[in-house]
Amino acid sequence: MKPHRLAMSVNGEKVETLFAPYKTLLEVLREDLALTGTKHGCELGECGACTVLLDGAPVLSCLVLGMECEGRSVQTIEGLARGPDLHPLQAAFADFGGSQCGYCTPGVIMAAKALLETNPSPTRDQIKEATAGNLCRCTGYQQIVDAVEDAARRLKEEAR
Ligand code: FES
Ligand code: FES
Helix, strand or coil, rough: CCCEEEEEECCEEEEEEEECCCCCCHHHHHCCCCCCCCCCCCCCCCCCEEEEEEEEEEEEECCCCCCHHCCEEEHHHHHCCEECCCCCCHHHHHHHCCCCEEEEEEHHHHHHHHHCCCCCCCCCHHHHHCCCCCCCCCCHHHHHHHHHHEEEEEHHHCCC
C-alpha cells in the first residue's frame, strides 16, 4: 500500500510524515510521531483515553483517520507544559489527586482544556458534562471535577 504524505501542525509545530493510509490519528501520533502521551484505550470511541484537540475541538483520535488531518492543527498533552512549568490543569490534577494511575489523564485534561477555553467559569455540572466521555477506573471522578474547577480558578488568576 502506498504511504500517505501528511502535513499538519502538532502542538504549534509544522510536521510532515509518511504513514500507511489506513492509520488513525491516534496511531499516527503514537507510532509515526512518537507522541505517546495520548493513550490507546478501547479504539472504539468509548473510553476517551485518546482525546486530543483538532482545530481546538476535542476529538477521539481513534475515530479520526490521519489523512483527514491534512493542514489542520492538533494539540496533544505533550504541548501543554510551559517549558519547565506545568500547565495549571496539570498542576491542579497533581494537587487534587485527579490523576492516579494516569491512563485516562491526558484525555481528560485535553477535554477540560477545550472546556476552559470556551467557558472559563464552568459549573461542576458543566465540567462533568465536558468530561463525561472520559472513563476513569481510579478516581471516582470527584477529584477530576475538583481539579478542573481549581484549574479554572488558577487560569483566571493568571489572566488578571
Ligand atoms: S481509545 Fe479512543 S475512545 Fe477509547
Ligand atoms: S486515573 Fe486511572 S483511569 Fe483515571
